[in-house]
Amino acid sequence: MxxxxxxxxxxxxxxxxxxxxxxxxxxxxxxxxxxxxxxxxxxxxxxxxxxxxLSYYESVFFKRSFTTYLKNSFIVAGCTTAFSLFITSFASYALARLNFRGKKSILCLSLSVSMFPAIAIVSPLFLFMRNCHLLNSYWGLILTYSTFAIPLSLWNLNAYFKQIPLDLEESAKVDGATPIQAFLKIIFPLAAPGMFTTAILTFIAAWNEFFYSLTFNTADNMRTVPVGIAMFPGDYDMPWGDISAASVVVTIPLIIMVLIFQKRIISGLTAGAVKG
Amino acid sequence: MISLHKKKTIGVSEARLGYMLVAPALFCILMIAIYPILKTLSLSLYSMNLQSPSDTKFIGLDNFKTLLSDLRFLSAFWNTIKFTVCSVAFELCVGMVMALLMNMKLKGTGVIRAAVLVPWAIPTSVSALMWMFMYNDQYGVVNDILTKLGIISKNVAWLGQASTAMKAMIFTDVWKTSPFMGLLLLAGLQGISSDIYEASAVDGASKIRQFFSITLPLLKPTMLVALIFRTIEAFRVFDIVFVMTGGGPGNSTETLSLYAYKTIFRNLDFGMGSAVAVVIFLFVLVFAFVYIRVLGKDTL
Structure with missing residues (x-):
C-alpha cells in the first residue's frame, strides 16, 4: 500500500x-x-x-518611517506579551490547580471575551483612551491588546498546567512547601515550554493587530507595521515597489520564526480547539 | 478531628489564594472588555455625535429603527453574510484537502506543514496589499497568468468592479486562513485511531467509503469547532476589506465592521455606529454561545 x-x-x-x-x-x-x-x-x-x-529597500529604510513602525511594533507586541503572560501565569495556575468556586465561569468569560468583535468595544475604549491621553501612546495599545492576549494565554497556559502531573505538587506539599513555593519551584520550570509557546502565539497576534492600531495611533510616528505599510499608498500613486520591499522585510523574520518554532506553534494553535 | 479541621483551613486559604491570583487577569478583562461592551450597548441607545457632543440625548431603540430602513446598512449586512458563508465554506473544503494531504505518511508532508503556517503568520494587511498588487488590472500577475492559461481574453479589473471585487477578497481570505483550518482538521485526523481504518480495509471498504463513513463522522466535533471559530472571525472581517477595497467600488464590498468604523470615526456618529456594532456583537454572541457549548463539553 x-x-x-x-x-x-x-x-x-x-x-x-x-x-x-x-x-x-x-x-x-x-x-x-x-x-x-x-x-x-x-x-x-x-x-x-x-x-x-535595491532602491525600494533603500527608500523603505531611509526615506520612509518604516524603522519607526518596526520599533513601535516590537515595543507594543513585546510588552503585550510580557504583560499578559505575567498576569495570566498566576491566574491560569490557580484555575488549573487550586480549588475555588467560579473557575468555570472565569474560563467561559475569558473565552467569550476573546470572541468579542473589536468594533463592538472600540468606541468606549477610544473615548476612554482620549480622556486618559492614551491615544497615540504605547500603553493605550498594550492595554487594549490584552483583550485578546489575556484570554489566549489564559487558555493555553491552563491547558499546559493541567498536563503537569499532580503528584509532583502533592509531594512538595507533603514536604511542607506552600502553594506559592510549589508554583515557583516545581510547576513554573515544568511549564516553561508551554509559556514559551504561548508567548510566541501572543507576540504574533499582537504584531499583526490592525484595527486598534489604526484607530488609536493615528500619528505617523506612533504607527505599527501593519498599519504603517497599509498607509504607504498615497492619494494618487501606488508605491508598489516600496510596499513589496517592506512586505519582504516583515515576512522574512516571520517565516524564519515559523520554521524554527513550527511544532510549538502548531501544538499551541490546535490545543484550544481539539481535545488532545 | 484535628486533621479535618486543618484541611478546612487549607481549603479556605487555598480559595483565597486562588482569587488573589485570578484577580489581576479578571480585572483587566472587566475593564478592557466587559465595561466597554456594556458602554457600547448603552451608547447605541443614544443619539451622540462628537461633532456636537452637547446634543447627546437618549432615544431608545430609534438608532436600530433607522438601521432597518438604511439601505447601506442592509447591503453591508448582506455583504457580510456573503463573505462569511463563502469564505468559510471554501476554507473548510481547501483545509480538508490540505489536512488529508498532511496526514499521509509520505515524504514531503513536513514541507507543506511548515508552508501553511506562513500565510497564517503574516499580518492580514500585508497579505491584502500583496494580493491587491497581483489583482491589479494592468500590472497584475493574476491577469497575466489567466491570459496565458487562456482563461480570460482581456484584462479584468478584479477589485475595480462590483461583480468581481467580493470574489477576489474571498479568494484572498481563503488563501490566508485555510491553512489554519487545515492544521485544526489535521489535529482531529491524527486523533482517529488507525485500527478503525485497518479493520474497515479488511472488511473491503474503499478509500472513498472510508472517508465518508469513518473520517467525516469522527471528525465532526473538530469540524464544528473550526467552522464556528472561523465563522466568528469572518463575520467581523475588517482588515482585508479596509485595505483592499475600502468598501468600494460604490459600497459593493462594504461589510458591517467597515460600515460601523466609518460611521464612528469618519462621521463621528458614536450612537449610530454603536448600534451597528451591537448588531455585529449579537450575531457573534450566538455563534460564540454554540462554540462554548461545543468546546465546553470537552475541556471544562
Missing amino acids: KNNPVKRTIFYIFLVFFLTFILFPFFWQLLTSVKPIKELWSIPPTWIPSQIN
Whole structure:
C-alpha cells in the first residue's frame, strides 16, 4: 500500500499545487521588490527581473518611517506579551490547580471575551483612551491588546498546567512547601515550554493587530507595521515597489520564526480547539 | 478531628489564594472588555455625535429603527453574510484537502506543514496589499497568468468592479486562513485511531467509503469547532476589506465592521455606529454561545 505509485503521484501533484498556491504571493512579492522601475510598470508584467534593483529597500529604510513602525511594533507586541503572560501565569495556575468556586465561569468569560468583535468595544475604549491621553501612546495599545492576549494565554497556559502531573505538587506539599513555593519551584520550570509557546502565539497576534492600531495611533510616528505599510499608498500613486520591499522585510523574520518554532506553534494553535 | 479541621483551613486559604491570583487577569478583562461592551450597548441607545457632543440625548431603540430602513446598512449586512458563508465554506473544503494531504505518511508532508503556517503568520494587511498588487488590472500577475492559461481574453479589473471585487477578497481570505483550518482538521485526523481504518480495509471498504463513513463522522466535533471559530472571525472581517477595497467600488464590498468604523470615526456618529456594532456583537454572541457549548463539553 505504502509504495503504491499512483497514490504517490497524486500526492505529489497535490503537494506541488498547494505549495505553489501558498507560496506564490511571497515569491511574487520578492521578485517585485527587486525589479528595476521600468519593469515594475511593464504590461504584461515581467517575471524575471533583468537586474537586481535595491532602491525600494533603500527608500523603505531611509526615506520612509518604516524603522519607526518596526520599533513601535516590537515595543507594543513585546510588552503585550510580557504583560499578559505575567498576569495570566498566576491566574491560569490557580484555575488549573487550586480549588475555588467560579473557575468555570472565569474560563467561559475569558473565552467569550476573546470572541468579542473589536468594533463592538472600540468606541468606549477610544473615548476612554482620549480622556486618559492614551491615544497615540504605547500603553493605550498594550492595554487594549490584552483583550485578546489575556484570554489566549489564559487558555493555553491552563491547558499546559493541567498536563503537569499532580503528584509532583502533592509531594512538595507533603514536604511542607506552600502553594506559592510549589508554583515557583516545581510547576513554573515544568511549564516553561508551554509559556514559551504561548508567548510566541501572543507576540504574533499582537504584531499583526490592525484595527486598534489604526484607530488609536493615528500619528505617523506612533504607527505599527501593519498599519504603517497599509498607509504607504498615497492619494494618487501606488508605491508598489516600496510596499513589496517592506512586505519582504516583515515576512522574512516571520517565516524564519515559523520554521524554527513550527511544532510549538502548531501544538499551541490546535490545543484550544481539539481535545488532545 | 484535628486533621479535618486543618484541611478546612487549607481549603479556605487555598480559595483565597486562588482569587488573589485570578484577580489581576479578571480585572483587566472587566475593564478592557466587559465595561466597554456594556458602554457600547448603552451608547447605541443614544443619539451622540462628537461633532456636537452637547446634543447627546437618549432615544431608545430609534438608532436600530433607522438601521432597518438604511439601505447601506442592509447591503453591508448582506455583504457580510456573503463573505462569511463563502469564505468559510471554501476554507473548510481547501483545509480538508490540505489536512488529508498532511496526514499521509509520505515524504514531503513536513514541507507543506511548515508552508501553511506562513500565510497564517503574516499580518492580514500585508497579505491584502500583496494580493491587491497581483489583482491589479494592468500590472497584475493574476491577469497575466489567466491570459496565458487562456482563461480570460482581456484584462479584468478584479477589485475595480462590483461583480468581481467580493470574489477576489474571498479568494484572498481563503488563501490566508485555510491553512489554519487545515492544521485544526489535521489535529482531529491524527486523533482517529488507525485500527478503525485497518479493520474497515479488511472488511473491503474503499478509500472513498472510508472517508465518508469513518473520517467525516469522527471528525465532526473538530469540524464544528473550526467552522464556528472561523465563522466568528469572518463575520467581523475588517482588515482585508479596509485595505483592499475600502468598501468600494460604490459600497459593493462594504461589510458591517467597515460600515460601523466609518460611521464612528469618519462621521463621528458614536450612537449610530454603536448600534451597528451591537448588531455585529449579537450575531457573534450566538455563534460564540454554540462554540462554548461545543468546546465546553470537552475541556471544562
